[in-house]
Amino acid sequence: MTDLASMKPDTLRSVRELFGIDSDLQVPAFSQQNDYVPEVDEAYRFNPDVTLAILAGFTRNRRVMVQGLHGTGKSTHIEQIAARLNWPCMRVNLDGHISRLDLVGKDAIVVRNGVQVTEFQEGIVPWSLQRPVALIFDEYDAGRPDVMFVIQRILERDGHFSLLDQNRVIHPHPYFRLFSTANTVGLGNMSGLYQGAQVLNHAQIDRWNIVAKLDYLSAEEEAAIVLSRVPSKDTAQGHELVAAMVSVANLTRKGFAAGDISTLMSPRTVITWAENCEIFRDPALAFRLSFLNKCDATERQTVAEYYQRCFGQELDEARFME
């Protein structure tokens, strides 16, 4: 691990081969794995546009922000690309309580040679900055905007980072990369879905070179993901069931967009539902337990209508069943 700082990408890999995307692009990659490289999930499906945006981040050193609704697999998307490139990766979950000290580093008391000494310990930002690491700020819009100014300088491509506590200037490693994921585009919680999302400073949003939008996948792709996660459904009957499940999910998304319901099914919910089907052996019961009970009581009838359209069966919540 000592030589992490001296590592650099040493091979070129074909995008077509790695991600199954129709492109002649070659991307730099590490030939050797290390502890910081995430594990490869063979079932993962790459969205072509977002993959190319993230790859631009890796190859051309661009700052990429991935924005999308919850459960679309934003962070996983970056991680899986890093995994296939063998690129070391650090994921930091931001929340309203992360402070400047957590990110930059702080003085801590350590025992050295039996004596207590105060020593500066680097935070995650200076540590990553000096290594060929892809740093992912997860839930970027949950961080307090005033604290996030810490990273203002390093959002520039060759931005140096001054450690005020030590009068030291850190030059970023040429293979340091920075990514972020967010539910909103920094305008705050407009839809009512993301309590706690902050209104971000647009001087900072402006510094992200690429903003990729990861929306929900097409019905076929989503069904394929569900099937790869729940392999036991990979039968003719299972395919039909999963297709119906995905179309319920799509109706809830459209219903949400129209303002009829205030919850929607993410791909993650569909996977959970499929898994719960395995446990309860009854799609309707599994649906109730995985999603319906999360809905407001008044909205369940509407969701029951969606369910009827896709399954041709009534839920107990349905109204007017004479």
Next chain:
Amino acid sequence: MSSNVQQQARRQQQVEALCAAAIRALSGRSDLHFRGKQLYQGEHRLPMYAPHHRIDTAVAPFADCRAAADGMALRLLYSDAELHRKSCPEKPVARLVFELLEQLRVETQVPAHLPGMTANLEQRFSRWSLEFHRSGQTESSSGLLIYTIAQMSWSRLNARQVLEETEDLIESTRFSLASSMGLALAGLRHHRHDQVAFIPHAQAVAKLVDETLESWQEGEDGSNHERQDDDDDAQQNFALLLDFDQEGDDERFASARSGTSKALGESRQGYTVYTTAYDREVVASDLVRKAQLEEFRQRLDTGIAEQGINVPRLARQLAAILATPQYDGWQYGEEEGRIDGRRLAQLVSSPTERRLFYQDRQRPVADCMVTLLVDCSGSMRHQSESVAMLADCLIRALDIAGGRSELLGFTTNAWNGGKPYQEWMRQGRPPAPGRLNEVCHLVFKEADRGWRRSRRDIAAMLKGNLFREGVDGEAVDWACSRLLAREEQRKILIVISDGSPSDTATNLTNDAYYLDNHLKTVLARQERQGEIDILGLGVGLDLSPFYRHSLATDMSQALDNHLFDEIVQLIAQRIHRS
């Protein structure tokens, strides 16, 4: 108004809400809603002319409403309305057939992943067929012809067998049509995925039906008149099918009646008022003796106590939808946060004390104003006690939740036109005089007086002789202008009414829908401006022909928490969607 009718109105509203939600989700268009049993996109009516989906949402079984909703969604998704309109034949019969065929075409386009929708549509078609057949409409030759065409096209388009029960019945007609329609039918099936290529074939079928019927008619006119008398009923039903631009104003059901006003449409100045000299705006409690007001208040209090309404709960619900958290000062004595310098001395004296910090404080602030505008027309007199109780509870809850509220009413000073009418008579009855009565706008409770201070004033609503006639449009305008003058950010107007605007003198001297259309204009204008959320609360009546967001309530029975839940939901929906 019997409670049965009211329940029907309530059911209709729920059915429409569910159907509209389904259509919105299926078609992905968010501006669809029902108004007076008709689907609207924004301000435009989306008619459903295909005979098997012409249902009445108030009485039809829910499964049929569902199928109609599905049919509508498919129509929106897979049919180009403009193209359809352009290629539509003009003659009524041909048009009916053309509409039917286009609807049957889109119904073959159900996406594979929506099997429930396929089932809904299929069941509806066979149910409609049976109803049509059993109501005796197939006994007339024209009815049978349309029926056969519908069955043949449906069976061909879906590659399914025709309905078994009527297979023998249509056999001969089917056989006679087979040669002339064969080509067109094959075309229908072949081009069902392509509207442009489908149209000529549909037009051909429509033309064929039209010509056949015409030739029969000519033959009939010459010979047997008795036969025509026989199927008079069937003829009438058939005429109903052809009636395309019917407005949903069927009197049997509790829907507000509406139509088009000629006087208003033709008038160059739009809505006019004959004279405003006698109009007034009064504080309602000034019209009632003090002692009587006290008595009314007592009656109201007893009434409310009997209803068992949970006002604190209502207040919490209202606060949840109306209030938004805002940073408001600091909260001291916390166990974490920023260090409060003033407490450091305390730390020195008692080191175990941990509450040394302070934090941002968030408080829910309901920056909103709700105006209740009550229709004080004669018919509302019987409901006045319920309405007063409802208003009182809402106002009290809003007070607790931190919102502002205003209680207004509208009526007239006199019956049958009063002084303006006499003046108009003296002037020699000039035509189209406009609104012809003295309106009276009542202020029961002002926004800046709390519930506690205006308790007695609210009770003035129980005074029966305030209730006369109603000019809704002007009253809504008046309430809106009062709301707009307020600085609260969110403005909500709830109109409580039991009917369309009514003023005998105005209706007689202009026409029946003069005030009615003015109300619509006012509401459409306010909706466009979008500063105020207007909600209609129908007392035993569906107000959806007027109000885009409305609720039919049943006030003949005791008020209950359920009713308030629904009102809260109505407000919440409006906010959610805006």
